[in-house]
Amino acid sequence: MQIARETLLRSYRAMRTIRMFEERLHVEFATGEIPGFVHLYCGEEASAVGVCANLTDNDTIASTHRGHGHCIAKGVGVAGMMAEIYGRSTGVCRGKGGSMHIADLACGMLGANGIVGGGPPLICGAALSHKTLRDGGVAVAFYGDGASNEGSTLESLNLASVWNLPAVFVVEDNGYGEATAASYACAGTQQARAAGFGMPYLECDGSDYFAVHQASGEAIAHARAGKGPVMLHVHLARWYGHFEGDAMTYRAADEVTNARRDHDCLKLFRTRVTQAGLFEDSELDEVDAAVADEIEAAVVQAKDDPLPQSADLLADVYVRY
Amino acid sequence: MSKKSFRQAINEALRQEMRRDPTVILMGEDVAGGRGGSAGIKDAWGGVLGVTKGLLEEFGDTRVLDTPITEASYIGAAAGAAVTGLRPVAELMFVDFVGCCLDQIMNQAAKFRYMFGGKARTPLVIRAMFGAGFNAAAQHSQALYPLFTHIPGLKVVIPSSPYEAKGLLISAIRDDDPVIFLENKVMYDEEEDVPDEPYAIPFGEANLTREGRDVTIVAFGRMVGLANQAADRLEKKGISCTVIDPRTTSPLDRDTILECVADTGRLVIVDESSPRCNMATDIAALVAEEAFDTLRAPIRRVVPPHTPVPFATVLETLYLPSVDRIEAAVTATMAHRVVEKV
Ligand SMILES: Cc1ncc(C[n+]2csc(CCOP(=O)(O)OP(=O)(O)O)c2C)c(N)n1
Numbered sequence: 016m017q018i019a020r021e022t023l024l025r026s027y028r029a030m031r032t033i034r035m036f037e038e039r040l041h042v043e044f045a046t047g048e049i050p051g052f053v054h055l056y057c058g059e060e061a062s063a064v065g066v067c068a069n070l071t072d073n074d075t076i077a078s079t080h081r082g083h084g085h086c087i088a089k090g091v092g093v094a095g096m097m098a099e100i101y102g103r104s105t106g107v108c109r110g111k112g113g114s115m116h117i118a119d120l121a122c123g124m125l126g127a128n129g130i131v132g133g134g135p136p137l138i139c140g141a142a143l144s145h146k147t148l149r150d151g152g153v154a155v156a157f158y159g160d161g162a163s164n165e166g167s168t169l170e171s172l173n174l175a176s177v178w179n180l181p182a183v184f185v186v187e188d189n190g191y192g193e194a195t196a197a198s199y200a201c202a203g204t205q206q207a208r209a210a211g212f213g214m215p216y217l218e219c220d221g222s223d224y225f226a227v228h229q230a231s232g233e234a235i236a237h238a239r240a241g242k243g244p245v246m247l248h249v250h251l252a253r254w255y256g257h258f259e260g261d262a263m264t265y266r267a268a269d270e271v272t273n274a275r276r277d278h279d280c281l282k283l284f285r286t287r288v289t290q291a292g293l294f295e296d297s298e299l300d301e302v303d304a305a306v307a308d309e310i311e312a313a314v315v316q317a318k319d320d321p322l323p324q325s326a327d328l329l330a331d332v333y334v335r336y
Numbered sequence: 337m338s339k340k341s342f343r344q345a346i347n348e349a350l351r352q353e354m355r356r357d358p359t360v361i362l363m364g365e366d367v368a369g370g371r372g373g374s375a376g377i378k379d380a381w382g383g384v385l386g387v388t389k390g391l392l393e394e395f396g397d398t399r400v401l402d403t404p405i406t407e408a409s410y411i412g413a414a415a416g417a418a419v420t421g422l423r424p425v426a427e428l429m430f431v432d433f434v435g436c437c438l439d440q441i442m443n444q445a446a447k448f449r450y451m452f453g454g455k456a457r458t459p460l461v462i463r464a465m466f467g468a469g470f471n472a473a474a475q476h477s478q479a480l481y482p483l484f485t486h487i488p489g490l491k492v493v494i495p496s497s498p499y500e501a502k503g504l505l506i507s508a509i510r511d512d513d514p515v516i517f518l519e520n521k522v523m524y525d526e527e528e529d530v531p532d533e534p535y536a537i538p539f540g541e542a543n544l545t546r547e548g549r550d551v552t553i554v555a556f557g558r559m560v561g562l563a564n565q566a567a568d569r570l571e572k573k574g575i576s577c578t579v580i581d582p583r584t585t586s587p588l589d590r591d592t593i594l595e596c597v598a599d600t601g602r603l604v605i606v607d608e609s610s611p612r613c614n615m616a617t618d619i620a621a622l623v624a625e626e627a628f629d630t631l632r633a634p635i636r637r638v639v640p641p642h643t644p645v646p647f648a649t650v651l652e653t654l655y656l657p658s659v660d661r662i663e664a665a666v667t668a669t670m671a672h673r674v675v676e677k678v
């Protein structure tokens with residue numbers, strides 16, 4: 016599949032934005048200024064971006080506790096996200112949600128999620144809306160290898176097949192759920208699970224943007240055409256701890272080093288597009304510089320933004336009460 | 337006797353009970369941690385906040401079981417194991433995750449004994465952390481003890497200090513009914529003197545953490561400490577308080593509460609759970625029904641608003657009961673004057 020130049024540039028920018036956003040959070044978190052739990056998506060950027068490059072605002076995604084990458088890939092603004100993580104009233108969720116609950120329904124982002132396995136059932140519902148309203152939309156659930164074992168996820172695979180929903184289930188398999196390896200916690204295979212629920216299965220290397228784009232493009236086209244749900248199994252590595260503060264003693268020292276060296280989606284992307292003569296290094300350097308400025312501005316702004324007011328505590332529990 | 341943290345006290349209770357009784361087993365997500373990891377090390381975490389650290393080493397992986405992230409199956413498995421000969425202590429991590437396995441607790445474990453005509457014993461303990469104050473936001477900060485208290489067949493324990501945690505957990509493990517043991521996550525590093533030997537604190541017997549003339553304060557878990565701080569301040573203003581820690585919400589030590597209210601005539605209840613149908617409403621109803629004539633002022637409740645727990649620190653601080661708010665409630669109840677009807 017030929018990918019348009021603008022799409023490639025947009026995708027590169029999105030992946031770079033995720034990378035810099037997360038690396039900056041890693042630094043800022045260590046200063047103690049960021050409240051709550053933060054789970055970084057570094058190393059997994061091509062998964063969110065490769066999939067979302069095949070989606071529009073009319074499509075819906077559901078994310079996880081490790082949600083910053085999905086948000087950025089789906090078009091949620093970086094400034095509003097940063098402000099949210101800092102607990103400011105200017106945040107996308109007005110400081111009520113924080114890192115684990117960033118959502119922006121206007122661009123089809125149904126929310127990060129504090130509950131493992133929370134997203135897949137919601138995606139069945141979003142897919143049902145798309146189908147019933149005939150708006151041509153597709154709903155995509157991102158969930159981890161750990162979440163793939165939750166009953167809610169497995170039930171959703173079944174429901175999506177039974178109802179022939181325009182849904183795609185993206186298993187982001189980074190090999191760990193917290194400190195426990197998928198090799199211990201996941202019985203059988205994702206492929207056999209997909210087969211068990213009667214849906215097509217695709218898999219790809221999540222550090223290869225082009226592979227993710229290709230595979231998710233097929234999966235999304237299948238679902239959009241009304242042919243039912245698809246499972247896409249993306250193989251990934253997480254570069255930081257489960258959450259900020261995790262010393263990762265359960266991983267061999269070279270596991271992350273090797274992933275960073277050999278499976279850096281940004282490096283691989285750059286090599287590929289420059290060797291193909293699609294972009295000059297300098298063009299990509301410009302993107303990098305622009306993104307660095309954007310992240311810097313977002314952090315400065317977030318730190319300076321107003322805190323929520325006491326009246327906000329009681330606001331928005333209901334639409335009307 | 338030595339200084340131990342809330343975390344260490346819980347760990348010690350688990351260790352001592354596992355030594356005493358080979359049928360006591362632990363299970364939960366990363367209760368050891370590191371399984372299958374490339375470093376090949378075991379006990380990488382010992383629970384997300386390190387509460388069960390070191391237990392794998394002593395008891396091995398047949399008694400300390402890491403589970404997949406599948407609450408319905410392992411909480412249910414713990415219930416099933418409990419009713420067939422083991423004494424499982426299952427860790428749910430954050431109590432908010434009960435949403436994923438409530439059926440196994442509410443419709444299964446809690447009801448076996450009654451439904452089966454008194455034939456079943458379900459010596460199950462479910463440990464979970466709860467409470468706001470960590471900026472953990474709406475899905476990781478709830479204080480869901482009223483939910484469990486509402487369900488007949490469950491016992492519900494809320495330790496208020498390291499000493500209480502050890503003795504109450506030992507009782508929970510020895511108990512033949514399903515027990516929900518709730519640990520306020522803000523308290524894990526709090527320290528106090530805790531005996532080295534095992535001891536059991538009985539359920540349904542409230543602890544009077546101080547005795548006074550003017551106002552009775554009933555508080556749960558971490559709120560007991562806040563209530564005592566408020567009482568210290570009030571003492572200086574000449575207002576003397578009784579502070580009751582009921583220790584367990586089910587069973588509830590009704591007698592102690594009623595006796596203290598009879599003595600003081602004034603009642604303030606401090607409860608960090610959502611304000612509708614919570615422990616404060618439960619105790620207010622009890623006192624209104626059983627001790628109406630002894631009351632000299634309206635009952636006051638220091639509770640959060642009827643909202644989810646917000647993320648931002650400013651809002652979360654406003655959300656939670658505080659020493660200031662307890663002090664204000666006590667002062668207000670003291671200011672109330674009964675007007676004699678003619
Ligand atoms: C229902 C539920 N159980 C447990 C947790 C605690 N928890 C948060 S993230 C996580 C691991 C999830 O692993 P995975 O799905 O592989 O996603 P990853 O963190 O690797 O991106 C766990 C156990 C939770 N938030 N919700």
Ligand SMILES: [Mg+2]
Nearest residue numbers: 159160191192
């Ligand atoms: Mg994972």
